[in-house]
Amino acid sequence: MEILGTTLRVCVDDLDASAAFYERLTGAPPLRFERGGVSVAAVGCFLLMSGPAEELEILRKVSATIAVTDVDEAHRTLTANGAHILAGPVPTPVGRNLVALHPDGSVFEYVDRKGE
Numbered sequence: 001m002e003i004l005g006t007t008l009r010v011c012v013d014d015l016d017a018s019a020a021f022y023e024r025l026t027g028a029p030p031l032r033f034e035r036g037g038v039s040v041a042a043v044g045c046f047l048l049m050s051g052p053a054e055e056l057e058i059l060r061k062v063s064a065t066i067a068v069t070d071v072d073e074a075h076r077t078l079t080a081n082g083a084h085i086l087a088g089p090v091p092t093p094v095g096r097n098l099v100a101l102h103p104d105g106s107v108f109e110y111v112d113r114k115g116e
Helices: 015-026 053-059 071-080
Strands: 003-011 031-035 038-043 046-050 064-068 084-092 095-101 107-112
Touching: 003 053, 015 038, 015 046, 038 053, 046 053, 064 071, 071 084, 071 095, 071 107
Parallel strands: 003 046, 064 107
Antiparallel strands: 003 064, 031 038, 038 046, 084 095, 095 107
């Protein structure tokens, strides 16, 4: 499994103010989208999320988003090494993802850019 990069997940109260700060910090414009009841802004290596407390409570359990070349390969590698798949693979606005619980208790989202 090839890991291409990591995105840091940040839950925020004011998405507009936070997106502006991270845009100035990184020099990258925010890519905005909605996922369920959560508003999201991807800014450089940061994924800013804002929404209902109950939705954010779940999202806070995921430590980071890890970009991989192929989510199916990640699925095979993770399960072969003792990880438990909590969700997915499922399509997203930009590819596919899955959420995995590692044997040490860490939870990570894995994403690729492949459509189904």
